[in-house]
Structures are given as structure tokens and as C-alpha cells.
Amino acid sequence: MRTRSLSLALALTASLAGACFAQKPAWEPAPAHTTIKLWPNGAPGGPTSPGPEVDTTSAKDNLIAGKPLIRLGNVNDPTLTLYSPKGKSTGAAVVVFPGGGYRILAIDLEGTEVCDWLNGAGITCILVKYRVPGADQKNPSTGPYPKSSAALQDAQRAVGIVRAHATEWHIDSKRIGVLGFSAGGHLSAALSTHYDKRLYDAVDAADQLSCRPDFAVVVYPGYLADAEHTMLDDLDLHPTEKTPPTFIVQAEDDPVHIENSTTWFLALKQAKVPAELHIYAEGGHGYGLRRTALPVTTWPQAVEVWLRTIHILS
Amino acid sequence: MPTRASRCALILVLCLFCGCHLTGPPWSPPPGHLTLNLWPHRAPGAPFIALPEANRTTPQDELVAGKPVVRLHHVTTPTLTLYTPAANNTGAAIVVMPGGGYQFLVPDLEGTEVCDWVSSVGINCILLKYRVPRSGPYPTYSAALQDAQRTMGIVRSHAVEWHIDPHRVGVLGFSAAANLAAALGSHFDRRLYDPVDAADNLSCRPDFTILMYPGYMTVKDQSALPNPDALPIATTPPTLIVQAEDDRIGVENSITAFLALKRAGVPTELHIYAEGGHGYGLRPTGLPVSTWPYMVETWLHTIHILQ
Numbered sequence: 001m002r003t004r005s006l007s008l009a010l011a012l013t014a015s016l017a018g019a020c021f022a023q024k025p026a027w028e029p030a031p032a033h034t035t036i037k038l039w040p041n042g043a044p045g046g047p048t049s050p051g052p053e054v055d056t057t058s059a060k061d062n063l064i065a066g067k068p069l070i071r072l073g074n075v076n077d078p079t080l081t082l083y084s085p086k087g088k089s090t091g092a093a094v095v096v097f098p099g100g101g102y103r104i105l106a107i108d109l110e111g112t113e114v115c116d117w118l119n120g121a122g123i124t125c126i127l128v129k130y131r132v133p134g135a136d137q138k139n140p141s142t143g144p145y146p147k148s149s150a151a152l153q154d155a156q157r158a159v160g161i162v163r164a165h166a167t168e169w170h171i172d173s174k175r176i177g178v179l180g181f182s183a184g185g186h187l188s189a190a191l192s193t194h195y196d197k198r199l200y201d202a203v204d205a206a207d208q209l210s211c212r213p214d215f216a217v218v219v220y221p222g223y224l225a226d227a228e229h230t231m232l233d234d235l236d237l238h239p240t241e242k243t244p245p246t247f248i249v250q251a252e253d254d255p256v257h258i259e260n261s262t263t264w265f266l267a268l269k270q271a272k273v274p275a276e277l278h279i280y281a282e283g284g285h286g287y288g289l290r291r292t293a294l295p296v297t298t299w300p301q302a303v304e305v306w307l308r309t310i311h312i313l314s
Numbered sequence: 315m316p317t318r319a320s321r322c323a324l325i326l327v328l329c330l331f332c333g334c335h336l337t338g339p340p341w342s343p344p345p346g347h348l349t350l351n352l353w354p355h356r357a358p359g360a361p362f363i364a365l366p367e368a369n370r371t372t373p374q375d376e377l378v379a380g381k382p383v384v385r386l387h388h389v390t391t392p393t394l395t396l397y398t399p400a401a402n403n404t405g406a407a408i409v410v411m412p413g414g415g416y417q418f419l420v421p422d423l424e425g426t427e428v429c430d431w432v433s434s435v436g437i438n439c440i441l442l443k444y445r446v447p448r449s450g451p452y453p454t455y456s457a458a459l460q461d462a463q464r465t466m467g468i469v470r471s472h473a474v475e476w477h478i479d480p481h482r483v484g485v486l487g488f489s490a491a492a493n494l495a496a497a498l499g500s501h502f503d504r505r506l507y508d509p510v511d512a513a514d515n516l517s518c519r520p521d522f523t524i525l526m527y528p529g530y531m532t533v534k535d536q537s538a539l540p541n542p543d544a545l546p547i548a549t550t551p552p553t554l555i556v557q558a559e560d561d562r563i564g565v566e567n568s569i570t571a572f573l574a575l576k577r578a579g580v581p582t583e584l585h586i587y588a589e590g591g592h593g594y595g596l597r598p599t600g601l602p603v604s605t606w607p608y609m610v611e612t613w614l615h616t617i618h619i620l621q
Contacts, residue, residue, distance in 0.1 A: 230538075230573075231538075245588070252576055252581065252582055252583065252584075253581075258576060259573070262569050262572065262573060265569065265586065266566070266569055269559055269565060269566075274559065274588045274589075275559055275586075275588060276559065276586060276587055276588040277559075277584065277585075277586040278584075278585050278586070279572065279582075279583060279584040279585070280583055280616075281552070281581045281582060281583040281613065281616050281617065282581075282616060294616075295612045295613070295615075295616055305602045306588065306602070308602075309587075309588050309589060309601075309602055310588065
């Protein structure tokens with residue numbers, strides 16, 4: 001009896017603590033950055049999770065380069081956040097999609113930290129918090145396109161909004177690229193092949209502008225190809241010659257198998273898309289751009305060099 | 315005793331007969347470096363061609379980074395040339411094999427210039443002048459692979475004398491010679507010739523392999539299938555591959571080779587640059603691909619050949 005009341009009390013305390021905690025968002029961008037809700041009247045297709053947003057990282061989760069990371073789940077209300085360079089701006093912009101298996105978003109490791117790097121290189125960064133259900137949720141309305149359209153709708157909408165604000169945000173609307181990690185790498189590839197038609201009813205004038213990225217950076221991608229089925233006919237996404245120039249980076253020992261990168265590269269090459277591919281011997285998966293002794297963590301410098309190759313930077 | 319005039323006449327007749335153009339003196343390794351004949355008596359197999367070595371580059375030939383390259387034909391007496399680091403010898407060594415489609419060799423662009431870089435970073439460089447033409451790919455022809463196997467044994471047999479660690483001897487090949495390097499990486503168990511001396515009792519397995527803009531790595535007209543004659547095995551050494559997407563000989567060579575290595579469980583790194591073409595050696599062209607030597611140095615640390 002006593003044990004039972006104790007556990008009840010504990011449960012009550014936990015739920016109270018949870019309720020108090022819920023008043024503070026699980027993640028929010030640093031102040032002084034413009035944040036825009038992608039869908040002023042609610043996202044198309046209704047809620048993807050019960051909400052509210054939570055950071056599902058626990059103390060026993062692995063560290064990256066000695067530091068923890070946020071795993072943001074239950075994202076129903078997608079946003080974009082603008083990070084403008086503090087110093088000289090090149091006019092180029094990158095829309096960043098964090099990874100997390102279309103379940104959660106690694107929004108610091110593969111989001112804010114990426115924007116910090118891009119800003120330092122004079123590039124405007126737009127961090128997209130796209131819809132994901134949460135680590136334990138099995139929700140058929142989320143996942144990789146074409147299984148689900150939610151994340152790709154968010155990506156299409158975000159690029160249109162960025163172009164609509166190009167003048168205001170001092171961005172060259174012809175030099176707006178995308179950069180995504182893991183599931184977000186897949187999302188970058190999906191947007192690179194599905195920009196002709198919006199996957200939702202137009203909301204405002206932003207949806208009249210092109211949502212084709214001018215370049216795409218795909219970092220340790222998933223969902224592009226099976227390890228065993230690497231024929232181009234097996235792919236869900238099919239590049240054309242209008243697919244933007246693409247940069248791919250992955251490690252050979254990535255548990256999310258390297259065939260994602262090699263197959264996507266060959267598909268791009270066959271479609272005559274200028275593409276660059278860097279596969280490092282070691283690195284695993286989910287390292288973001290936290291610098292370690294592994295050479296793969298120098299990939300941001302390789303991206304900067306490539307942005308000159310394709311004349312996005314001069 | 316033929317007179318000088320009659321010898322000249324003979325060469326002229328041979329040239330007219332073969333339709334060749336002797337446009338320059340035969341190439342020889344720069345002075346101040348030890349050069350050894352690979353085969354003290356005679357190379358195994360019958361010589362395919364009895365013409366003298368000749369640089370057949372003409373003023374009409376394409377320049378690389380604004381400079382001409384040597385195209386050395388008719389190599390019947392293969393050699394190795396040793397480049398010792400002037401300072402800070404790391405003990406590592408790289409056997410460099412120039413490309414040329416197994417028809418000729420590019421011994422400056424893809425040879426001496428490579429050894430200048432390799433030896434400048436404290437690595438011993440051994441430039442291999444292997445036999446051409448019709449010396450590969452293996453097994454259609456075996457001469458180039460025989461030369462490569464023999465060279466690895468000779469280098470290891472001189473390890474103490476040359477201040478080389480016999481467990482850190484790698485190979486770097488360009489274009490056709492990348493195929494040669496890959497073939498050596500899967501055919502090192504058995505010499506393809508009768509042993510000449512004690513050098514042939516030492517392992518000819520490279521400790522690492524660098525494939526620069528490789529050719530002959532896929533089945534002809536089936537670019538997704540790896541060349542079965544250079545198929546990696548579990549003991550194939552760690553490999554680095556570099557190519558440009560716009561390489562006219564097909565970047566599928568690199569992708570297919572990479573996947574075959576990965577499936578064999580070989581630690582492999584692959585860098586494909588958007589632009590670069592073919593046959594650029596390491597002359598700085600302004601294109602990012604020409605920074606590949608730095609990638610090699612970094613990777614040699616990754617695989618613990620350099621500390």
C-alpha cells in the first residue's frame with residue numbers, strides 16, 4: 001500500500017514536472033533570429049504527432065565529439081529561422097534540414113551549429129524545423145517521400161518563403177541552396193527532384209516562386225538506395241538534367257550504408273548533373289560538423305571549395 | 315661493324331615501316347638517382363617490339379597545365395629509379411607507376427613530378443618504368459604485372475640499405491597503371507615468372523594502394539560490374555581512389571571499384587571532384603582536384619602509414 005502511494009506520488013510529481021517543463025519549449029533558436037511559421041493557418045494534412053515538442057535525448061545517449069545533442073520530437077508546427085552573417089555577406093544562402101530518421105531532428109548538431117559555420121563563411125543560413133512525429137511514434141503520415149509528403153511540403157514551402165524574402169534578407173534569389181543530413185540529406189535530394197509542382201494548395205505569393213534549390217549538399221544520406229538494390233531503376237527519386245549541382249559526403253563505415261551515396265552519385269552523373277562525392281574511410285554516422293581527429297570532419301571546407309567550383313561563391 | 319650512316323638508315327627505314335615519329339631523345343631518369351634494371355638478364359617473355367625507346371610527343375599534342383608531357387614508347391628494358399627524401403625520412407615508400415593505356419608511359423607528369431612531391435614529404439619514391447606496349451591489362455598480357463611484382467620484391471630486399479620500412483611500401487598508379495596497382499593488390503600470392511633471385515621470395519603485396527583516375531576497372535560496356543581480373547580480396551590493401559566526374563574514361567571505374575573494395579571489406583576512401591578531366595597528374599591547374607596530394611597525405615595518416 002505504502003509502495004503504491006509512493007509510486008503514485010512519484011508519478012504525480014513527474015507529471016507536474018513535465019507540465020512545468022512543457023511551458024518552456026524543448027528547443028528554441030537563440031534570440032534575435034527571425035523565426036517564421038511555415039504554415040500560418042496550420043500545416044496541410046493535420047497534426048503528425050500529439051505534441052508538444054520534446055527533447056528525447058536521455059543521459060545514456062551517445063555523445064558527439066564529447067558533447068550531447070538535442071533530439072527534437074513531436075514537431076507539428078514547422079518553422080524556419082533566419083541566421084544572417086554578422087560580417088560580410090556573399091549573398092548566397094543555404095536552407096538546412098537536420099537529420100533524425102524522419103522521427104526526430106538533431107537541431108543543434110545538424111542545425112544551429114551548421115548555421116554558425118555558414119554565417120562565418122558569409123552565407124545566410126535558414127534552419128528548417130520540419131515535421132517529425134517523435135522517436136517512439138509510428139505515424140504513417142511522416143517519413144521519406146514518396147511514403148509521406150509532410151517533410152517535402154515543408155521543404156518546398158520554406159524555399160518559396162526564402163525567395164519571397166530575398167530582398168529583405170539581402171539574399172541573391174539565384175544562389176539559394178539546400179543542405180541536409182541523413183534523413184535531411186534525403187529531403188534535399190527529394191526537393192532537388194520535386195520542385196516543379198507544390199505538394200499542397202498554395203497559401204500565399206511565396207508559393208508562386210520557384211522552390212528549386214540552386215545547389216544541394218547531401219551529408220551522410222539515408223533512404224536513397226538499399227545496400228543490395230543499387231540499380232538506378234530501384235530508386236524512388238530520379239534526377240533529371242535540371243536537378244541542381246550536388247555535393248555528397250559520407251564515410252565508408254557508415255552503418256546507414258554507403259550505397260546511398262554511390263547510387264545517388266551515379267544517378268546524378270547519368271542525368272548529367274555536376275556532382276562531387278567524397279567518401280572517407282572512417283567516420284560512422286551522425287557526426288555533424290563537430291571537428292574531431294577524423295578527416296571526414298573537414299567536410300565543411302570541401303563544401304566551401306566546391307561552392308567556388310560551381311560559381312556560387314567567387 | 316655497321317657504319318653510323320647505315321645505322322641511321324636502318325632506324326629511318328624502321329620508322330618509315332612502322333609509321334612512327336621520333337620527335338625527341340628517349341627519356342631517361344634525372345641524374346643523381348639510383349636506377350636499377352628490374353631483370354638482370356632479360357625480362358620474362360619475348361619482347362613484343364624491338365624498336366628503341368622514344369618520346370613520341372609532338373608539338374600538336376595537348377599540354378597539361380601549359381606544359382608538354384613525355385610519351386615514352388617501346389619500353390623493353392624496365393627499370394626502377396629511387397628518390398630518397400632529402401630530409402625527414404618517414405620510412406614509408408611509394409612505388410609510382412605512370413599511365414599511358416599500356417601503350418606508352420608518361421614518366422614525367424605521372425612519374426618524376428610525383429616522386430618530387432612524394433620525396434618532399436619524407437616518403438621514399440620508387441619510379442617504375444614498366445614495359446609497354448601490350449603489357450596489360452592482366453591477364454590479356456602479363457608483362458606490366460610481372461614488372462610490378464618484381465619491383466615490390468626488389469624494394470623490400472633493399473629496405474635496410476634504402477632506409478625503408480618494408481611494412482609501409484605502397485603503390486600509386488595513374489589511369490592504366492591504376493588498374494596495374496589494383497591487379498597487384500589482388501595478385502600478390504604467386505609470382506607470374508620464375509624467380510630470379512632472393513627478392514622474389516619476399517612479399518610483393520603493397521601495404522596500401524592509390525588509384526588515380528583509374529581505367530580498366532569495370533567489365534567493358536557493363537560499368538556496374540567490376541573487372542573480374544582485378545577483383546579485390548579480403549587481403550587487398552587499404553585503397554584511396556581519386557577521379558573527376560567529367561573524366562572521359564568514365565567515373566564508373568571509380569564507383570564500381572570502390573563498391574567492390576567495400577564488399578571485400580577493404581578500408582577505402584573515394585574522392586570524386588566535379589571537374590578535372592583525365593591525365594592531369596599533380597600539376598596545379600586551379601581546379602580543386604589538383605589538391606589530391608594533400609588528400610593522400612591525410613589518408614596516409616588515417617591508415618597509420620604516417621604518424
